[in-house]
Amino acid sequence: MGDIIYTSPVVRCLKKQLPNPEIHYLTKANFKFLLDQNTYIDQLHLLKPRLKETIATLKAENFDYVIDLHNSLRSTLVKVRLGIKSSTYKKERFKKWLALKWGLNLIKPDHLVDRYLKAVSFLGVKNDYRPIDYFLPENTKPIQEILPDHYQDPFIVFIIGATHFTKRMPNEKVISLCEKIDFPIVLLGGEDVKFNAEVIFKALPKKIINLVGKISLNESVTVVKNATQVIGFDTGLTHIAEAFNKKLITIWGSTVPELLGVQPYQVEKHYEAGVVLSCRPCSKFGLSACPKGHFKCMKNINENLIIDFISHE
Known part of the structure; x- marks a missing residue:
């Protein structure tokens, strides 16, 4: 994607x-x-x-x-x-x-x-230095129908999906990060991370709105479009978020954006969270398990730096 x-x-x-x-x-x-x-x-x-x-x-x-x-x-x-x-x-x-x-x-x-x-x-074609384009169909549900109780409130989207395990934070790390955020958090992702979303929701039921696997991609894009800020791993929906110039936090595990050239594009405010390790990157696209067994690239990410970025205007 x-x-x-x-x-x-x-x-x-x-x-x-x-x-x-x-x-x-x-x-x-x-x-x-x-x-x-x-x-x-x-x-x-x-x-x-x-x-x-x-x-x-x-x-x-x-x-x-x-x-x-x-x-x-x-x-x-x-x-x-x-x-x-x-x-x-x-x-x-x-x-x-x-x-x-x-x-x-x-x-x-x-x-x-x-x-x-x-x-x-x-x-003779040159870069116009504008953001990426993503066009929603006219018949996509409005945010009022997708989030009837929260669409007018400031909320943060956390995109917890990613194709490969080494691109995703462990559930306990996501829960720890969400606990420190002072906004309602909408979880988005596909069927492959429904179990992860349920674990996270059960830990923080008063803060989390779990829409993982419950809405279509374009409905997810609508939620992203209306969010105050977006947090996401290296996955398609996170990149789509760039089209709307949202304040964006991207979290990188086994992959690094510079290698493939997929760092946030034409986004005014963004923060790339990652850890410098001799074994990173270990893959272009992610793996089903950490080759070293320690998974430090995700486990050692500094949550406080992410919170500072979220809190800073």
């Missing part, structure tokens, strides 16, 4: 800076919801079961250029088969391997948006 979200400034810059461009976007069907409301995309194409069928559909469009922001085997095949001028985002795989394997980080801490934009620089 995060990689796709960070393509939105590229699409916007292409649409606004080129003379009357027609922009088509190709992605997997399960990411359709991230893009189908984007007003800068003229047509959304979804990968078909057979790549041959997808390429046949694309060929019929007679494109002038292909901009490859994925740089995978599949996207390479699409470029080759279309046989037109193309430009590709450079992933710097070897440098990332050096950083993970040997702790030798040769990658510039440029944001992924800036890395993507290099692929369209030959067209």
